[in-house]
Amino acid sequence: MKSLTTRFLMTCAAIGAASGVLLVPVNHISAIFAPTMPILYAGLVGFWLLGPVLGLALLRRPGAGVLTTLIAGLVNVPLTPFGPSAVVTCLMVGVAIEFGFAVTLYRIWRPWLFSTTTVGFTAIYAAMAYVSFDMASTAVAVQALFFVLMVGSAGLATWAGLVLAQRVAKTGVTRGLVRPMGA
Structure with missing residues (x-):
């Protein structure tokens, strides 16, 4: 498979390692907030999306989101x-984010698809977390x-993630690695 070059794998590994390091303190904070103050945990959820969004936006290749989250x-x-x-959680996010692109056969890389996919996944996750955290027992404003x-x-x-991908791409480090828009 042409997309699984050493350069592609190393780029995904670099993005994944960086997002993994970012997630270490976020995981520690969420371990405290999730059971005691789920409203604070809710504001942290986006951190898990940054890596796969960056990987997919920067490389525009199948598997970039899953590999970075792995x-x-x-x-x-x-x-x-x-x-x-932590691996299961990250892979769940990576697969969910890749899903929107897989549906389009990895042919659409527009910001609206990133937004639709991430917000759609997060809305579903929020509904499950709502039940898990028993948010129904809180005030309507808190819900x-x-x-x-x-x-x-x-x-x-x-x-x-999209802004960061755009800025990294401008440096030229992904030249020859990124899948062309129409491919």
Whole structure:
């Protein structure tokens, strides 16, 4: 498979390692906030999306999101309280983000598809977390804020990933590696 070159794999590994390092303190903070103050945890959710968005936006190739999240999860196994479940969580995010691009057969790389995919996934995740955290027992304003923070953090992370990908691409480091827009 042409897309699995050493350069592609190393680029995904670099993005995954960087996002994994970013997730280490976020995982520690979320371990405290998720069970005690889920409203604060909701604002952190976007951090898990940054790596796969960056990988997919920068490389525009199948598997970039999954590979970056796999590496990010592996970085977190020995460094966070979640151990091997960090890999499962990260892979869940990577697969979900790749899904929108797989549906289009990896032919559309527009910002609206990134936003639709990440916000759609986060809305589904927010609904599951709503039940898991028993948000129904909180005030209606807190419930609304929970969804706004979760979806808002996804939107912010998507925007940041796209901007970062654009800036990295301008340096030329991915020249010859990025899949052309129409391919």
